Amino acid sequence: MALFRLFALWSLAICFCLCPHTTSAQLRQNFYANVCPNVEGIVRNAVRQKFQQTFVTVPGTLRLFFHDCFVQGCDASVIVASTSTNKAEKDHPDNLSLAGDGFDTVIKAKAAIDAVASCRNKVSCADILAMATRDVIALSGGPSYAVELGRLDGLSSTAASVNGRLPHPTDNLSQLNALFAANGLSQTDMIALSAAHTLGFSHCDKFSNRIYNFSRQKAVDPTLNPNYATQLQGMCPRNVDPRIAINMDPNTPRTFDNMYFKNLQNGKGLFTSDQVLFTDPRSKPTVNAWASNSRAFQSAFISAMTKLGRVGVKTGKNGNIRRDCAVFN
Ligand code: HEM
Ligand SMILES: *[C@@H]1O[C@H](CO)[C@@H](O)[C@H](O)[C@H]1NC(C)=O
Ligand SMILES: *[C@@H]1O[C@H](CO)[C@@H](O)[C@H](O)[C@H]1NC(C)=O
Ligand SMILES: CC(=O)N[C@H]1CO[C@H](CO)[C@@H](O)[C@@H]1O
Numbered sequence: 534m535a536l537f538r539l540f541a542l543w544s545l546a547i548c549f550c551l552c553p554h555t556t557s558a559q560l561r562q563n564f565y566a567n568v569c570p571n572v573e574g575i576v577r578n579a580v581r582q583k584f585q586q587t588f589v590t591v592p593g594t595l596r597l598f599f600h601d602c603f604v605q606g607c608d609a610s611v612i613v614a615s616t617s618t619n620k621a622e623k624d625h626p627d628n629l630s631l632a633g634d635g636f637d638t639v640i641k642a643k644a645a646i647d648a649v650a651s652c653r654n655k656v657s658c659a660d661i662l663a664m665a666t667r668d669v670i671a672l673s674g675g676p677s678y679a680v681e682l683g684r685l686d687g688l689s690s691t692a693a694s695v696n697g698r699l700p701h702p703t704d705n706l707s708q709l710n711a712l713f714a715a716n717g718l719s720q721t722d723m724i725a726l727s728a729a730h731t732l733g734f735s736h737c738d739k740f741s742n743r744i745y746n747f748s749r750q751k752a753v754d755p756t757l758n759p760n761y762a763t764q765l766q767g768m769c770p771r772n773v774d775p776r777i778a779i780n781m782d783p784n785t786p787r788t789f790d791n792m793y794f795k796n797l798q799n800g801k802g803l804f805t806s807d808q809v810l811f812t813d814p815r816s817k818p819t820v821n822a823w824a825s826n827s828r829a830f831q832s833a834f835i836s837a838m839t840k841l842g843r844v845g846v847k848t849g850k851n852g853n854i855r856r857d858c859a860v861f862n
Contacts, residue, residue, distance in 0.1 A: 559683065559848075560681035560682060560683045560684065560842070560843060560846060561681060561682065561683055562679045562680070562681055562682070563682075564660070564681075564682035564683040565652075565655065565656060565660075565682060568651060568652065568655045568656075569646065569649065569651060569652035569655050569656055571649070572646060572652060572656055572664070573664060573680075575642070575645050575646050575649065575652070576642045576645070576646070576661060576664040576665055576668060577664075577668050578645065579638075579641050579642040579644075579645040579665075580594075580638060580642060580665050580668040580669060580672070581668070581672065582641070583634070583637065583638050583641050584669065584672050587634055588787055589632050589634040589733075589734075590634050590635075590637075590638050590669060591669040591670075591672060591673045591732055591733070591787075591789075592632065592635075592729075592732045592733025592734065593631070593632030593633070593634040593635030593636075593638065593733075594634075594635045594638045594639075594662070594665050594666055594669045595635075595666055595669055595670065595729050595732065595733070596631060596632070596635060596729070596733065597611060597612075597631055597632075597635035597636065597639075597662065597666075598662050598663065598665075598666040598841075598842075599726070599729065599841070600622075600631060600699060601659070601662060602716070602841050602842065602844045602845070603698050603699055603712075603716060603844070604622055604694055604695050604698045604699065605622075605687055605689070605690070605694055605845060606687065606844050606845015606846055606847060607659050607662070607663065607684055607841075607842055607843075607844055607845060607846060608659045608684060608685065608686055608687030608845065608846070608847045608852060609639070609657065609658035609659040609661075609662055609684075609686045609687065609855065609858055610622055610686075610687040610689065610690035610694075611623055611631070611690070612636055612639060612658055612662070612858045612859055613690035613858075613859055613860070613861065614859040614860065615692075619690070619691065620691065620692040620693075621690040621691065621692060622690045622691065622692060622694060622695050623636075623690075624692050625692035625693075625695035625696070636859070638665050638669070639658060639661050639662050639665060639858055640858060640859070642661050642664070642665055643656075643658060643661055643858055646661065654854055654856050655854065656854070657684050657685050657686045657852075657854045657855070658686050658854075658855050658858035659684035659685065659686050659687075659846075659847075659852075660682045660683070660684050661858070663680050663681075663682065663684065663842050664680055664682070666838075667680045667838075670789055670838075673732060673787060673788060673789040674788045674789050674790060675789030675790075675831070675834075676831040676832075676834065676835055678835040678838065678839070680842070681839060681842055681843070683846075683848075684846045684847060684848075684852075685846075685847040685848055685849075685851065685852025685853055685854065686847070686852050686853055686854060686855040686858075687847050687851075687852055688847075688851070688852060688853065688861065698712075699712075700712050700713075700806060701806070702735075702739045702740060702803075702804035702805060702806050702807075703742065703804075703805050703806065704805070704806045704809075705805070705806075705809055705813070706720075706809050706810070706813040706815060706816055709723055709727075709806060709809075710723060713726075716841075716844045716845075717840065717843075717844060718837065718840055718841065718844075720815070720816060720819075721819060721833060721837070722833075722836070722837035722840055722841070723837075724810055724816055724819045724820065724823075724833075725823075725830065725833040725834045725836070725837040726834070726837050726838070726841065727793070727806070727807065727810060728791065728793040728794065728823070728830065728834060730781045730782065730793055730803065730804075730807055731781075731782045731785070731786075731788070731789055731790055731791075731792055731793040732781070732782065732786065732787065732788075732789055733780075733781055733786075734778035734779060734780060734781065735778055735779060735781050735803055735804075736775065736776070736777065736778045737768070737769035737773045737775070737777055737778075737779065738775060739803075739804065740765070740769075740803050740804055740805075741769060741771075742754075743757055743762075743765075743804075743805065744757070744762055744765050744766050744769065745766075745771060754805070754808075756800060756802075756808045756809075756812050757800055757801075757808065758799055758800030758801050759800075761783065761799075761800060761801045764783070765779070765803075781803050782796060783796070783801055784796065784801075790827065791823055791824060791826075791827045791830045791831075793807075794820050794821075794823045794824035794830065795824045797810055797811040797820050797824070798811060798820065798821070798824055
C-alpha cells in the first residue's frame with residue numbers, strides 16, 4: 534500500500550513536469566462580467582443567426598473546439614490562417630477537413646462582440662469558441678451548461694504541432710485512451726466526448742477500409758452491421774467523389790442525443806474508433822449505460838466538455854487577445 538502511494542505520488546510528480554497540457558489555469562464562469570457583461574448573450578445571438586443559415590454550424594463548431602483544445606490547448610490556434618512563411622494548424626492533413634462554417638461562427642460572433650464599444654478586443658477568440666460550442670450543442674437539442682472562461686489566445690500555430698495529437702478513425706481503445714489521457718481526460722470522458730459523432734458528416738475515405746477489402750479473410754468489417762455496411766457501400770461506392778460526405782448518425786443526424794450509443798449497440802458506429810467502444814469489454818459497460826440513460830450521458834458529457842475546455846489554457850505572457858481571430862496581432 535505504501536509502495537503504491539509512493540508510486541502514485543511519483544507518477545503525479547512526473548506528470549506535472551512532463552504534461553504541461555494537463556495543467557489548468559484559473560478559468561471561471563462570468564469572467565467578463567465587468568468588461569463585457571452581455572458577452573454570452575451576444576455570442577448566443579450570433580450563433581443562432583449562423584445556425585439559421587446552415588446546420589453545419591453545429592458540427593463544424595463542435596469539432597473545431599475539440600481540435601483546438603487537443604493541439605496546443607484551447608487557445609484558438611486552430612483558427613489562425615497560414616501565411617507565406619507559416620503553415621498553420623488548420624492546414625495539416627489531420628485538420629480532417631474542418632468545416633469552414635465552424636471558423637465562420639467564431640468570426641461572426643467576434644464581430645458582434647466588437648460592435649459593442651466596451652467589449653471591443655476584450656474577449657479572446659478561444660473563449661468565443663468555447664461559448665459558441667456550448668451554444669451549438671444546446672441549439673441541436675443537447676444539454677446546456679455554464680461555460681468557464683478566461684482563456685487567452687495562443688501565440689503560435691503550426692501544422693507540425695498537429696502531428697500525433699489528434700485521434701484517427703482507425704484507432705483502437707488503447708490508442709484513444711492514451712491520446713485522451715495525454716490531455717488529462719479519462720476513458721469515461723473520451724466515451725462521452727465521442728458521442729459528438731451523433732452530429733455531422735464524414736467523408737467516405739475515412740471509413741472505406743471498413744466496407745471494402747477489410748482484411749484478407751473478410752471484405753467487410755465483421756463488427757459492422759451487415760445492412761448498414763450495404764447502405765454505406767451504396768452511399769460511398771468505390772472511387773466515390775472525395776467531396777461526398779455522409780451523416781455519421783444514420784438515425785438522428787441533426788439532434789444531439791444518446792443515439793450514438795444505441796447505434797454502437799446495433800453495429801452502426803461509423804469508424805473503427807466508434808465501434809470499438811462497444812466491442813472492447815473495457816468500454817462496453819459505459820456504452821450500454823448511456824444508451825439507456827440519457828441523463829447520465831448528459832451529465833458525463835458536460836463534465837468531459839468542461840475538462841476539455843481546461844486543456845492547455847494560456848495565461849499571462851503566453852497569450853493575448855487577438856484583434857482578428859485568424860491573424861496574430
Ligand atoms: C475519439 C476519437 C475521434 C476520432 C477518431 C474522430 C474522427 C473524426 C473523423 C474522421 C471525422 C470525419 C471528418 C471528415 O471526414 O470530414 C469526424 C467528424 C466529427 N467529429 Fe470527430 N473524432 C473523434 C472525437 C471527436 C470529439 C471528442 C469531438 C467533439 C467533442 C468530435 C466531433 C466531431 C464532429 C462534430 C464531427 C463532424 C464534423 C462536420 O460535420 O463538419 N470528434 N471525427
Ligand atoms: C492497438 O493498436 C496498437 C498500434 O497498432 C497495438 O500496438 C495494440 O496492440 C492495439 N491494442 C489493442 C488492445 O488492440
Ligand atoms: C480492393 O481490392 C480490389 C481487388 O483486389 C482492388 O481492385 C481495389 O482497388 C481494392 N481497394 C478498394 C478500396 O476497393
Ligand atoms: C478548413 C481548412 O482550412 N481546411 C484545410 C485542411 O488542410 C488541407 C491540406 O491538408 C487544406 O487543403 C484545407 O483547405
